[in-house]
Amino acid sequence: MNKYYEINLKGIYDKTQRRKYKVGDMHMNIRYSNTTDEYYKKLKVLRAVMDNWAKKNRNLPIDSSEGRRYGEDCEKFNEMKTLLQISTDNFDNGTRGKKHKKLMNEMFKRYST
Numbered sequence: 001m002n003k004y005y006e007i008n009l010k011g012i013y014d015k016t017q018r019r020k021y022k023v024g025d026m027h028m029n030i031r032y033s034n035t036t037d038e039y040y041k042k043l044k045v046l047r048a049v050m051d052n053w054a055k056k057n058r059n060l061p062i063d064s065s066e067g068r069r070y071g072e073d074c075e076k077f078n079e080m081k082t083l084l085q086i087s088t089d090n091f092d093n094g095t096r097g098k099k100h101k102k103l104m105n106e107m108f109k110r111y112s113t
Contacts, residue, residue, distance in 0.1 A: 023048040039084050046108055047077065053111040073107050080104070 018031040026048050030041045050073065060067050080100055 021045045024052055042104065043077070043081055043084065046104055046111075049108055049111045050074070050077065069110075073110075076103060077107070 018029060021028045021030070023045060026045075028041055028045050028048075030038060030045070032038065050070070054070065057066070062068070062071070080103070083100070
């Protein structure tokens, strides 16, 4: 997977900051705006990375440790998507939001390599 970054170095929370992702045939440009659209795009990129990993490892047994982890991560992904559909505040505010963002980063790193 190739990942391209275009980052404005004015600050971490600068509204002009954006990243470009290329996963398979999908190209995604995410602008940091703290909106529901931003989170949906991030989930879309995560899902594409997970699907890519699953295609590459399609001969992996489901009952292996990696197969079980993938299944658990799919459930976590669906939970995060459901929470986002209910309210953006579930992702954005407080310790719960930090937990979900950290989990998304861990899952992205796990399946993008």
